[in-house]
Amino acid sequence: MKRIHIGYETDIAEKRARVVRIGELEIAIFKLTGGELKAIENRCPHKGGKLSEGIVCDHHVFCPLHDWKISLKDGLVQAPDEGCVTSYRVEIDGASGEVWLHLPEEQTIAS
Amino acid sequence: MKKKLVLVGNGMAGVNCIEQLLKLAPNRYDITIIGSEPHPNYNRILLSSVLAGDADMKDIVINDWSWYEENHITLHTGQTVNAVDSERKIISTDGGLKLPYDELIIATGSNAFMLPVPGADKPGVIAFRDIKDCETMMETAKSYRKAVVIGGGLLGLEAARGLLNLNMEVTVVHKHPYIMERQLDYTASTMLRTELEQQGMKFLLSKNTETIYGKKRVSGLRFTDGTEEEADLVVMAIGIRPNVALARQAGITINQGIVVNDFLETNLPNVYAVGECVEHRGVAYGLVAPLYEQGAVIAKRLAGLETDGYHGSVVSTKLKVSGVDVFSAGVYADRPGTRSIRVQDDFDGVYKKVVIQDGKVIGAVLFGDITDSSRLFKMIRTGEDVTGHEKEVLLGASGGGAKKSGADMVAEMPDDEIVCGCNGISKGAIVSAINEKGCSSVNDIKACTKAGGSCGGCKPLIGDVLTYVLGADGVKTVKEGICGCTTLGRDEVVESIRSMHLTTSKEVMNVLGWSNTEGCSKCRPALNYYLGMVWPDDHEDERESRFVNERNHANIQKDGTYSVVPRMYGGVTTPADLQRIANVAIKYDVPLVKMTGGQRIDLLGVKKEDLPKMWEDLDMPSGYAYGKTLRTVKTCVGETFCRFGTQDAMGMGIKMEKKFERLPTPAKFKMAVSGCPRNCAEATIKDFGVVAIDGGWELYVAGNGGTKLRGCDLLTKVKTEDDVMEWCGAYMQYYRETGKYNERTSEWLERIGLDTVKAALEKQEDRLALVARIEHSLSLTKEPWKEIIEEKALNATYVPLAEEAPASAR
Numbered sequence: 073m074k075r076i077h078i079g080y081e082t083d084i085a086e087k088r089a090r091v092v093r094i095g096e097l098e099i100a101i102f103k104l105t106g107g108e109l110k111a112i113e114n115r116c117p118h119k120g121g122k123l124s125e126g127i128v129c130d131h132h133v134f135c136p137l138h139d140w141k142i143s144l145k146d147g148l149v150q151a152p153d154e155g156c157v158t159s160y161r162v163e164i165d166g167a168s169g170e171v172w173l174h175l176p177e178e179q180t181i182a183s
Numbered sequence: 184m185k186k187k188l189v190l191v192g193n194g195m196a197g198v199n200c201i202e203q204l205l206k207l208a209p210n211r212y213d214i215t216i217i218g219s220e221p222h223p224n225y226n227r228i229l230l231s232s233v234l235a236g237d238a239d240m241k242d243i244v245i246n247d248w249s250w251y252e253e254n255h256i257t258l259h260t261g262q263t264v265n266a267v268d269s270e271r272k273i274i275s276t277d278g279g280l281k282l283p284y285d286e287l288i289i290a291t292g293s294n295a296f297m298l299p300v301p302g303a304d305k306p307g308v309i310a311f312r313d314i315k316d317c318e319t320m321m322e323t324a325k326s327y328r329k330a331v332v333i334g335g336g337l338l339g340l341e342a343a344r345g346l347l348n349l350n351m352e353v354t355v356v357h358k359h360p361y362i363m364e365r366q367l368d369y370t371a372s373t374m375l376r377t378e379l380e381q382q383g384m385k386f387l388l389s390k391n392t393e394t395i396y397g398k399k400r401v402s403g404l405r406f407t408d409g410t411e412e413e414a415d416l417v418v419m420a421i422g423i424r425p426n427v428a429l430a431r432q433a434g435i436t437i438n439q440g441i442v443v444n445d446f447l448e449t450n451l452p453n454v455y456a457v458g459e460c461v462e463h464r465g466v467a468y469g470l471v472a473p474l475y476e477q478g479a480v481i482a483k484r485l486a487g488l489e490t491d492g493y494h495g496s497v498v499s500t501k502l503k504v505s506g507v508d509v510f511s512a513g514v515y516a517d518r519p520g521t522r523s524i525r526v527q528d529d530f531d532g533v534y535k536k537v538v539i540q541d542g543k544v545i546g547a548v549l550f551g552d553i554t555d556s557s558r559l560f561k562m563i564r565t566g567e568d569v570t571g572h573e574k575e576v577l578l579g580a581s582g583g584g585a586k587k588s589g590a591d592m593v594a595e596m597p598d599d600e601i602v603c604g605c606n607g608i609s610k611g612a613i614v615s616a617i618n619e620k621g622c623s624s625v626n627d628i629k630a631c632t633k634a635g636g637s638c639g640g641c642k643p644l645i646g647d648v649l650t651y652v653l654g655a656d657g658v659k660t661v662k663e664g665i666c667g668c669t670t671l672g673r674d675e676v677v678e679s680i681r682s683m684h685l686t687t688s689k690e691v692m693n694v695l696g697w698s699n700t701e702g703c704s705k706c707r708p709a710l711n712y713y714l715g716m717v718w719p720d721d722h723e724d725e726r727e728s729r730f731v732n733e734r735n736h737a738n739i740q741k742d743g744t745y746s747v748v749p750r751m752y753g754g755v756t757t758p759a760d761l762q763r764i765a766n767v768a769i770k771y772d773v774p775l776v777k778m779t780g781g782q783r784i785d786l787l788g789v790k791k792e793d794l795p796k797m798w799e800d801l802d803m804p805s806g807y808a809y810g811k812t813l814r815t816v817k818t819c820v821g822e823t824f825c826r827f828g829t830q831d832a833m834g835m836g837i838k839m840e841k842k843f844e845r846l847p848t849p850a851k852f853k854m855a856v857s858g859c860p861r862n863c864a865e866a867t868i869k870d871f872g873v874v875a876i877d878g879g880w881e882l883y884v885a886g887n888g889g890t891k892l893r894g895c896d897l898l899t900k901v902k903t904e905d906d907v908m909e910w911c912g913a914y915m916q917y918y919r920e921t922g923k924y925n926e927r928t929s930e931w932l933e934r935i936g937l938d939t940v941k942a943a944l945e946k947q948e949d950r951l952a953l954v955a956r957i958e959h960s961l962s963l964t965k966e967p968w969k970e971i972i973e974e975k976a977l978n979a980t981y982v983p984l985a986e987e988a989p990a991s992a993r
């Protein structure tokens with residue numbers, strides 16, 4: 073497991089997302105209403121749409137290409153479509169506001 | 184001790200309400216029912232069947248005496264409640280009863296309206312309202328010959344048919360030139376009259392009764408035109424009046440009927456009213472279905488269950504006369520803004536008409552063949568959008584065979600035939616969603632399979648598949664809102680935004696009870712638009728509710744790159760601008776440079792993080808090639824160079840583009856200006872097109888060269904460039920204020936009608952008021968590229984938050 077400092081809580085607006093690039097891998101970091109952060113791979117399993125550009129409603133994001141609805145909690149594609157996006161753990165340091173992204177080791181190496 | 188519930192009126196509406204209550208909460212109340220008639224609860228609607236000899240009195244009793252006993256209901260018949268003391272909560276009857284109540288339901292029904300003419304009180308003059316009237320008619324038929332029915336409506340014709348069956352000679356007198364004018368249009372009415380005449384009925388139309396004469400018993404009528412008609416029996420069937428005598432005494436608010444709110448509550452505490460005596464939102468219903476719907480609401484209330492109340496009903500009518508099939512529902516007459524589809528077949532005596540407004544079926548009349556009635560009534564109730572498929576509503580998908588119902592056609596479709604072309608969903612997939620996942624409405628199917636979720640054009644067909652699998656009664660009808668989060672339509676949402684001064688999406692969703700707290704990708708951008716349109720000053724644009732293209736001010740492409748289109752007013756550019764565009768394209772290694780259809784240059788394949796820098800280098804305004812706003816104004820060279828040109832087309836176009844750029848509209852908005860009627864700028868397939876003629880301009884509207892080709896309609900002709908600007912501004916603003924989000928002007932105009940638009944823009948004062956509002960909204964717009972370049976926080980969203988080389992590479 074690897075922990076990367078990617079920025080500060082205030083870098084992301086509510087119901088919006090920012091992108092983190094690790095080599096070829098793109099991860100979208102979403103901020104939900106209330107401030108909670110969620111991280112999933114920035115690639116819709118349908119046609120590779122950039123999920124970071126989708127409209128965020130509660131804990132779901134709608135892919136901007138063909139409107140697939142994806143849960144930000146677990147990366148699961150919502151019915152009637154099917155599929156899954158990799159989700160990542162992201163944490164906020166309460167004192168400093170620093171945002172840390174957790175990556176499984178092989179992920180960082182493989183990419 | 185149980186609470187005391189008293190029902191005044193032993194008719195269909197009141198007792199049905201009690202039945203529903205007993206199902207929901209069997210032992211909650213001590214129930215007492217008081218009725219004036221000496222009968223148990225019977226089906227008044229079937230009186231005409233009794234009269235016609237198709238049913239017996241005992242056949243029409245709904246709840247016999249034992250039902251009351253079994254349900255421990257105390258029933259007092261033959262007594263009329265004549266006072267309510269709402270202070271002490273006691274009612275009293277003309278039979279001397281005094282009963283306390285905790286909850287009171289007034290269901291006093293209605294009285295037949297009797298013409299107030301001389302002689303109306305003679306023996307032999309009756310109404311057609313209850314069992315007693317029915318018995319009188321049957322008795323009279325034994326010894327008399329000649330009957331006159333006053334009133335050529337539903338009830339009058341049913342009475343007349345019944346009297347014919349009793350071997351009387353029957354004449355129907357009607358004050359209108361055609362019968363059943365409240366349910367039928369002229370064509371259907373005439374066909375009905377012809378049929379009834381063949382059955383032996385006589386008609387006297389456009390006749391007003393002046394006097395009913397006769398020595399003691401009635402012997403005839405005289406009309407205002409001086410003519411007379413013999414009669415041994417006169418039946419008045421000219422309408423009903425809500426029976427409000429008791430309510431009036433009790434001090435309950437009354438208009439035409441007892442005024443109730445959506446929960447059927449009167450203005451007195453613990454006093455409800457239901458049925459024909461009631462007026463809800465200004466409407467008093469005289470048909471049974473709405474009364475049952477009302478009763479259901481009271482039942483839920485009294486049972487302590489949640490209900491969102493009664494919201495009024497669309498009613499349908501079927502004439503119960505043997506040998507004649509007539510159905511009518513909703514708005515059956517043509518009026519401004521409506522268009523109809525009619526089928527008339529004189530060989531089989533069939534007539535069908537469907538009235539459509541705003542892409543929705545709002546009414547229908549069927550004569551001779553009413554097999555489509557339940558399907559059409561469903562469409563009317565659900566308000567299902569049939570835009571683009573209007574003809575299929577009546578004619579079926581082939582547009583030909585009027586005989587086949589939609590479900591029949593579905594039966595003939597192979598399982599792999601695609602129903603929803605947008606999402607590639609076959610009939611088989613929908614059938615299995617119904618059978619295996621329990622879908623029972625078009626919305627269910629949409630949620631389960633995505634069919635019907637995109638352009639929506641296949642929804643009627645999905646409805647047919649549902650009918651085919653489940654039967655007409657198995658299909659749930661759900662009112663469709665602007666998205667799956669609400670059942671409210673565009674107009675209801677915008678009206679609430681206005682009347683409640685809602686200024687954020689969050690407020691709208693909270694106040695209007697959205698089912699998803701933060702909405703969905705359909706409603707969020709729509710609400711953001713409506714809010715900005717209604718409250719340009721108070722609503723702060725919600726960037727997070729905008730679709731990616733509008734949020735990033737560039738067009739996302741399928742690989743996640745963007746396209747950049749700088750503004751090129753009127754399609755006119757300069758060598759210097761072209762040079763700058765070329766330099767930028769080289770500097771950022773733009774993979775593709777292309778001319779757009781709107782006379783400007785598209786730089787495609789740009790990385791998101793390069794966008795702000797490119798815009799800065801271009802130093803040109805955004806062409807808004809991505810937004811729901813004015814795109815381009817296409818022009819021809821006009822009189823400047825062209826030997827045919829009559830006006831300065833380029834100048835006009837540039838002026839329009841500079842004036843109206845950046846303005847949010849419900850959907851993209853394209854304009855063009857041609858310098859002569861040869862129309863090289865193709866102005867007659869634009870949202871707003873201007874064609875120069877000698878000495879003036881022709882203004883065309885609502886064209887579309889996209890999904891569905893539509894030529895413009897001519898709006899008007901004007902003289903000067905200022906006139907063009909005034910009309911253009913007023914037209915755009917009217918579209919902004921009445922259009923549905925994502926609805927192009929071509930669909931919008933078809934929905935609301937060219938005449939409506941013309942009427943709205945006809946007077947200069949109205950145009951100027953619209954122009955004032957558009958000017959205000961325009962004054963608040965900002966050049967977006969500049970804004971993003973200058974504002975650091977906005978700029979930051981274009982670059983990654985963090986970037987790391989892969990671990991292995993380090």
